[in-house]
Amino acid sequence: MDSADAATAAALRRRLEEISAREQGDASRAALSGWDLGMYALVTLGITLLGFLVLAL
Amino acid sequence: MSRNHQDSTEVAGETSGSLGSLPLLRKERIWNGADFTGVNISLAIATWAFLVGGSTALLVGFQQGIAAMIIGNAIGLGFMILASVVASQRYGVEQYTILRPVFGIVGVGVLVFTVILITEMGWSSLLAIMVGRAVTQVSNSAFSTDFGPESLMVTVFALVAIAVSWWILSRGPVTIGRFNKFIAPGLIVVTVFLMVFLVLNTSWDTLFSAAPLAPFEDDRLNFALAVEFNVGVGVSWYPVMGSLARLTKTPQAALWPSYGGLLGATLIAQIVGMAAALTLGDSDPTVWMLPFGGPVLGAFILLFIAFANITSTSSIVYSTVLAIRQASGNLLSRVRWAWLCAAFFVLPAILAFFPGFMYLRFMTFVTLSGAFLAPMCGAIIADYFLLRRQRVVLEDLYRHRGESAYHFHGGVNWAGMAAVAVGAVFYLVIYNPVTLTAQPIFGYITASFPAAIIGAVVYYVLARVLYVRRGVGGYTAAPEKVEGRA
Numbered sequence: 430m431d432s433a434d435a436a437t438a439a440a441l442r443r444r445l446e447e448i449s450a451r452e453q454g455d456a457s458r459a460a461l462s463g464w465d466l467g468m469y470a471l472v473t474l475g476i477t478l479l480g481f482l483v484l485a486l
Numbered sequence: 487m488s489r490n491h492q493d494s495t496e497v498a499g500e501t502s503g504s505l506g507s508l509p510l511l512r513k514e515r516i517w518n519g520a521d522f523t524g525v526n527i528s529l530a531i532a533t534w535a536f537l538v539g540g541s542t543a544l545l546v547g548f549q550q551g552i553a554a555m556i557i558g559n560a561i562g563l564g565f566m567i568l569a570s571v572v573a574s575q576r577y578g579v580e581q582y583t584i585l586r587p588v589f590g591i592v593g594v595g596v597l598v599f600t601v602i603l604i605t606e607m608g609w610s611s612l613l614a615i616m617v618g619r620a621v622t623q624v625s626n627s628a629f630s631t632d633f634g635p636e637s638l639m640v641t642v643f644a645l646v647a648i649a650v651s652w653w654i655l656s657r658g659p660v661t662i663g664r665f666n667k668f669i670a671p672g673l674i675v676v677t678v679f680l681m682v683f684l685v686l687n688t689s690w691d692t693l694f695s696a697a698p699l700a701p702f703e704d705d706r707l708n709f710a711l712a713v714e715f716n717v718g719v720g721v722s723w724y725p726v727m728g729s730l731a732r733l734t735k736t737p738q739a740a741l742w743p744s745y746g747g748l749l750g751a752t753l754i755a756q757i758v759g760m761a762a763a764l765t766l767g768d769s770d771p772t773v774w775m776l777p778f779g780g781p782v783l784g785a786f787i788l789l790f791i792a793f794a795n796i797t798s799t800s801s802i803v804y805s806t807v808l809a810i811r812q813a814s815g816n817l818l819s820r821v822r823w824a825w826l827c828a829a830f831f832v833l834p835a836i837l838a839f840f841p842g843f844m845y846l847r848f849m850t851f852v853t854l855s856g857a858f859l860a861p862m863c864g865a866i867i868a869d870y871f872l873l874r875r876q877r878v879v880l881e882d883l884y885r886h887r888g889e890s891a892y893h894f895h896g897g898v899n900w901a902g903m904a905a906v907a908v909g910a911v912f913y914l915v916i917y918n919p920v921t922l923t924a925q926p927i928f929g930y931i932t933a934s935f936p937a938a939i940i941g942a943v944v945y946y947v948l949a950r951v952l953y954v955r956r957g958v959g960g961y962t963a964a965p966e967k968v969e970g971r972a
Contacts, residue, residue: 440508441508441884444508444509444511445509445880445881447511448509448511448880451512452511452512455512456735456736457512457515457578457735457736458576458577458578459576459736459737460576460737460876460877461572461576461737461741461876465737465738465741466871469564469568469741469742469745472745473560473561473564473745476556476560476749477556477557477560477561477564479556479560480552480553480554480555480556480557480558480560481553481557483549483552483553483556484549484550484553484557484709486549
């Protein structure tokens with residue numbers, strides 16, 4: 430194994446071109462939606478409150 | 487991307503990066519939500535979860551401990567995942583490369599060579615010492631030797647563990663993956679074994695009435711410390727998560743499995759560990775197995791745990807050594823991988839000579855690393871979600887020096903560095919893990935979460951004053967396209 434496979438500027442350019450040409454708007458490159466972020470915050474808050482509930486019982 | 491931009495794009499040195507530092511393409515993203523959930527469960531079910539559960543039992547009893555674990559991990563993982571997973575997944579970029587807009591290329595190097603390196607070295611040495619203790623326990627049981635938990639033989643076996651970890655690491659990620667394929671299921675079996683034993687040999691009444699093993703006098707402080715410790719544990723996943731998440735196919739496949747997988751598996755293993763510690767009156771997982779499993783099964787489990795620790799060490803060190811190489815620019819690009827891995831293990835090997843100190847200071851080390859990682863996460867969240875609105879110019883992550891919008895001044899984003907410094911100072915003022923002095927307010931708000939908020943606020947204000955208003959740092963809204971400049 431060689432963890433340091435040479436990454437040339439050409440390899441980077443090829444990748445950026447492919448991303449630009451074929452992956453714009455692809456689901457893999459979508460931003461996290463407001464709904465997802467809101468749900469994530471709510472779930473985190475809910476589990477935290479569950480912890481306090483365990484403490485209070 | 488225009489041709490001019492392509493021509494001016496250069497990796498920092500033809501051989502300084504690795505293929506791993508380049509943005510991944512759709513076809514290279516191999517994990518859906520179920521796959522990534524499995525990966526996270528495998529990570530979280532490692533033996534350090536038993537150790538954390540046992541250490542939590544030092545401060546609080548069973549009910550308070552469960553509450554502290556839920557609250558601490560929910561909060562710590564909550565903001566750690568937003569900071570590490572989301573941007574790396576979207577852009578398919580290794581997590582220390584995607585940090586360049588927040589801290590600058592030199593700033594990232596400073597953080598990698600201090601906060602990240604020290605955090606991972608500490609965990610490595612602790613896991614190695616745990617191997618030493620496990621093997622000496624087996625020796626004491628099988629050969630009637632009398633090696634104490636701080637004896638030289640613990641150090642000797644810890645050093646052997648480090649040597650084997652280095653060997654696995656030097657073979658690369660494929661070898662690490664091969665070992666982990668049976669280690670993770672094996673640790674699930676060990677966890678189930680501990681659960682069954684606890685159910686058979688103790689009662690809920692006994693567990694709920696068991697006193698903490700070594701608490702302070704102040705109950706509120708004990709609970710706050712337990713929560714803070716678990717927040718620190720959640721945040722300490724930061725160094726590995728982003729580089730894994732970029733292999734996922736969608737943002738949802740990265741976000742929910744990392745939170746659910748890490749939280750669920752961590753809580754189960756930690757609660758089992760805490761119950762075992764309270765039942766046997768010892769926080770050290772290597773002490774539990776012989777009383778639980780008897781001389782044969784117990785010894786087998788201990789040896790399995792020892793090997794699991796070795797592969798866990800290889801896993802966490804792999805991403806760190808890769809980050810070191812990338813953060814060093816040209817400096818370490820030509821150093822052989824095996825030598826770089828060997829250099830990493832020098833400090834853990836030295837620490838292995840102080841097994842008692844490392845176990846005693848385990849909580850200190852976790853919370854201290856959290857003092858720096860928490861404001862780092864805060865700054866990253868403020869940068870990516872508030873200031874950049876989830877938009878980074880992919881090309882600028884790789885441009886040379888002044889050609890990159892993320893070069894700032896001298897390669898350092900001073901807003902990011904100041905956010906980490908101010909957040910860490912705040913943390914250490916309200917709770918100092920070394921001297922164990924805490925302000926009264928620590929009992930109500932703990933330290934990591936407010937330090938993360940302070941890091942976010944300081945970053946937001948300073949970045950606006952220093953860079954956004956002057957048009958420096960590429961904060962102005964980039965187009966939705968992932969590669970182009972605004």
